[in-house]
Amino acid sequence: MKKIKVALNGYGVIGKRIADAVNLQEDMELVGVCDVVSDWRIKVAVVKKYPVYASTPESLKAMTDAGIPVKGTLDDLIREADVICDCTPKKVAALNLEKYKLAGIRSIFQGGEKHSLTGHSFVAQANYETALGLSSTRVVSCNTTSIVRVLGALKNAGLLKKGHGVLVRRSTDPWESDTSGIINTIVPELVIPSHQAPDAKTVMPEMEITTSALVVAETISHLHSWHVELTRESTSEEVLKVLAATPRILFLKASEGLRALNETVELMSDLGRSRGDMYEVGLWSESLTVQGTELYFNYQVYNQAIVIPETIDAIRALSGIEPSGAASIAKTNKALGMIQGDVLEYVMKSTRA
Numbered sequence: 001m002k003k004i005k006v007a008l009n010g011y012g013v014i015g016k017r018i019a020d021a022v023n024l025q026e027d028m029e030l031v032g033v034c035d036v037v038s039d040w041r042i043k044v045a046v047v048k049k050y051p052v053y054a055s056t057p058e059s060l061k062a063m064t065d066a067g068i069p070v071k072g073t074l075d076d077l078i079r080e081a082d083v084i085c086d087c088t089p090k091k092v093a094a095l096n097l098e099k100y101k102l103a104g105i106r107s108i109f110q111g112g113e114k115h116s117l118t119g120h121s122f123v124a125q126a127n128y129e130t131a132l133g134l135s136s137t138r139v140v141s142c143n144t145t146s147i148v149r150v151l152g153a154l155k156n157a158g159l160l161k162k163g164h165g166v167l168v169r170r171s172t173d174p175w176e177s178d179t180s181g182i183i184n185t186i187v188p189e190l191v192i193p194s195h196q197a198p199d200a201k202t203v204m205p206e207m208e209i210t211t212s213a214l215v216v217a218e219t220i221s222h223l224h225s226w227h228v229e230l231t232r233e234s235t236s237e238e239v240l241k242v243l244a245a246t247p248r249i250l251f252l253k254a255s256e257g258l259r260a261l262n263e264t265v266e267l268m269s270d271l272g273r274s275r276g277d278m279y280e281v282g283l284w285s286e287s288l289t290v291q292g293t294e295l296y297f298n299y300q301v302y303n304q305a306i307v308i309p310e311t312i313d314a315i316r317a318l319s320g321i322e323p324s325g326a327a328s329i330a331k332t333n334k335a336l337g338m339i340q341g342d343v344l345e346y347v348m349k350s351t352r353a
C-alpha cells in the first residue's frame with residue numbers, strides 16, 4: 001500500500017500528539033518533525049526515533065550544539081513529504097503557507113490561524129468530502145471542533161433551532177503553567193458573543209448559535225454548558241440517542257464516579273491513553289435535561305487532544321487517498337482506540353469481546 005508521507009512543523013502540545021497519531025496509522029508514514037527548540041522537548045522526538053529537522057539556521061546550530069542528530073532544514077523536510085501539518089504557534093504558522101505553496105506540498109494548519117488563511121475549515125464528520133484534494137485546510141480549534149460535533153449532530157437531526165454555550169476555559173496548558181496562566185480569579189472574555197460560535201459557522205454556516213467564555217484558574221481542560229432551543233418538543237432519551245449515534249462523543253456518568261474534569265483525565269490515563277488524552281467530547285449524559293423545547297447539557301473538551309483525530313482525517317482528505325469521510329473516521333478511530341457512547345459500558349464490552 002502506498003503510504004502518505006507526513007511532515008510535522010512545530011513539535012509542541014498539538015504537534016507531538018499528531019506525530020504519535022500519524023505513527024499509528026497504517027496508511028501514513030511520519031517522515032520527520034521540525035522545531036526551533038533544542039531542549040528536552042525535541043530530545044524526546046530523538047528518543048522516539050523521529051527524524052528531527054531544524055526550522056531556522058539558528059536552531060540548526062543550537063540543535064547540533066546540543067547533540068541532536070539533525071537531518072536537515074525545514075526546506076529539506078518539505079521535499080520528503082506529501083502533506084505537512086503546521087502546528088507552530090498562532091500567526092507563526094500563517095507565515096509558512098507561501099513556502100508550502102511554492103514547494104507544492106499540501107498543508108494543514110491549526111485553530112490559532114484564521115479561516116481566511118486557507119479558505120477552508122475542517123471537522124471530519126461535517127465536511128471531510130469538501131476538503132478532498134485541496135492544497136490546504138485549517139483544522140478548527142478545540143472548542144470549535146466540539147461545537148461542530150455536538151451542535152452539528154443536533155442540527156443534522158433536525159432538532160437545533162438555536163443555542164447558547166457558556167465556555168469555561170482552562171487558562172494555559174499544564175506544561176507551561178510555570179510561565180503563563182492565571183491564579184485565584186476568573187476572567188470573563190470581554191466580547192460577547194465570543195469567537196467560537198462564529199468560528200463553528202465557518203464549517204456549518206447554517207447553525208444558529210452563540211457562545212460566551214470565561215477563563216478559569218485551572219489547566220486540565222475546558223467545560224461547555226449549553227442551553228439549546230429545540231425545533232419541537234423532545235425528550236432526553238431522543239437527544240441522547242442522536243448523540244450516542246454520533247462518532248467522537250462519549251458519555252460520562254456521575255453515578256460511575258465521573259463527576260469532574262480531573263476524574264475523566266485520570267480514567268483516560270488508567271485506560272492506557274497516551275498522556276491521558278481524551279480525543280472525544282465527554283458529555284455528562286445523566287444531567288442532560290429536556291423541558292419541552294428547551295435542552296440543557298454540559299460537556300468536557302480535552303483541548304490538548306480533541307483536534308488530533310481531525311488532523312489525521314484532514315491528512316487523508318487533502319491527499320485524496322480515502323474518498324469517504326466515514327471510512328477515514330473509522331480508520332482513525334480504530335487506530336486511536338476511540339470510544340463512542342457510554343464510556344464504561346463501551347470499554348467493558350470491548351474487553352469481553
Ligand SMILES: NC(=O)c1ccc[n+]([C@@H]2O[C@H](COP(=O)([O-])OP(=O)(O)OC[C@H]3O[C@@H](n4cnc5c(N)ncnc54)[C@H](O)[C@@H]3O)[C@@H](O)[C@H]2O)c1
Binds near residue numbers: 011110141142303
Ligand atoms: N494547546 C491547545 O490546547 C490547542 C488546542 C487546539 C488547537 N491549538 C492550536 O494548535 C497550534 C499550536 O498550538 P500548541 O498549543 O501546540 O503550541 P505550542 O506552543 O505548544 O507548540 C508550538 C511549537 O512550535 C515551535 N515553534 C515556534 N516557532 C517555530 C518556528 N518558527 N518553526 C518551527 N517551530 C516553531 C515551538 O517551539 C513549539 O514546540 C495553534 O494554532 C493553537 O491555536 C492548540
